[in-house]
Amino acid sequence: MEQSRRVALKLAYDGTNFYGFQRQPGKVTVEGELVTALAKIGAIKSARECGYRSSSRTDQGVSAMGNIVSVRTSFPVASICSALNSELNDVWVFSAVEVHEEFNPRAANQRWYRYYLPKANQDRGLMEEIAGKFVGVHDFSGYSRKDKRNPMRKIDSIEIVDSGMFFSIDFRAESFLWNMVRRIVWMMNEGSSGRMPIESIGPGSARKPARVGLSPPEYLVLMDIDCGIQFPIDKRASIGITHTLAKRIRNTAMRLVFEQKASELISTGTSR
């Protein structure tokens, strides 16, 4: 064993089968599984003892390509990713780097979330217009679940890209309030579908919106977090994860073909 030092881990996960990120007694969560795996490989004794810190507590159903946690451990950095991945399902640890003891992934320069909004005749121009209302510094208390934090936030950018069956909507900000992205997306969807007057939309809107709903979590992905350090991909872990994902991709693609063909057949009675 090497000497104990702080290590930051970068991980992706499929949120579908987790009860959210944060540890909860009796629930299968991303953090819970990760801490259990860290203990199982002997990298930590407990979350408390190792000074466990995490960056973003994603909600139930939300997936991630790059969440970050850090722990104090003496486990070799070169093998910790592969060791963890052999214990984990639906979570893939793909980078580990030694960091200084003060490193706290909660304090990020920028977070990047992507929402894959299913297309349904939304007006793309209206969607861009609505997005523009949210960019910049605003009081987002009307667009988040209430908590004790300062409701002033700065959204650096909202970028909409056409992505097949979806509009991919990228949000970048130093930090977001609870449910903030999903509430903004809900508004963008309502407004661009003509179900909500445009002048009632936006953090500084003159008219208060009748209600601000919450778009479903399964289309939201935490893409990346900039904590000011580089996370080189662990090559050995990468090979294992890519192999696992290739099998999942084939299976998911098969499901999609089946569902699409079945839907065609049953709606038209002809197409195969």
Add this chain to the structure above:
Amino acid sequence: MEQSRRVALKLAYDGTNFYGFQRQPGKVTVEGELVTALAKIGAIKSARECGYRSSSRTDQGVSAMGNIVSVRTSFPVASICSALNSELNDVWVFSAVEVHEEFNPRAANQRWYRYYLPKANQDRGLMEEIAGKFVGVHDFSGYSRKDKRNPMRKIDSIEIVDSGMFFSIDFRAESFLWNMVRRIVWMMNEGSSGRMPIESIGPGSARKPARVGLSPPEYLVLMDIDCGIQFPIDKRASIGITHTLAKRIRNTAMRLVFEQKASELISTGTSR
């Protein structure tokens, strides 16, 4: 209630979460769920009492777009599909027709199976050549799991179509032996990938193959069964099923995008 008569039902199902088609005590099977749903809506008392008959007992993991069962019932044909679908998950009954009492879906004119073989540098020409060896009347005992049935079968056609990530391979025959399609596909894959000499492949091959494996079930779909009768799509059921499938398609498409992006990111460290 109308008078009791025999009704044939056509159904699609996603085989992923079932323990195969056939009823088994203590297991969730397609047939088990269907019979339970028929009893629950009051269409039958029990499988035995209603003279339950089915067409094809697909293996665990195999899906279907058009399997057929028949029962004696007095439940109105116009509403039985919707009533059943409200009780079923992953099974969609999309057509119901009155048939004569002797109708037995087991006695089909032709069955159509499709295997979605994931592409992996197979030689398409070799694959066609191997397919040709299996078409026609042959003793398929080397290409099936042993049972008491006559091993002579006639494959009417094997058709290979390029389908994105897959080769879609359509098999048509009056009937197939147990595991026959999956064993032939395994051979087609081995032979067209150069892992098996071509002269040892085929039901009448001079050299006996070293071994005949079994390709995985999750890529096999029972597409349709021709029992000599028309199955018009039930319009009300079609609307409900299409709605259910549209939501599944969005979710599956989202999973696929996530898995593909995660794989790109983790294998290259760059692409988003």
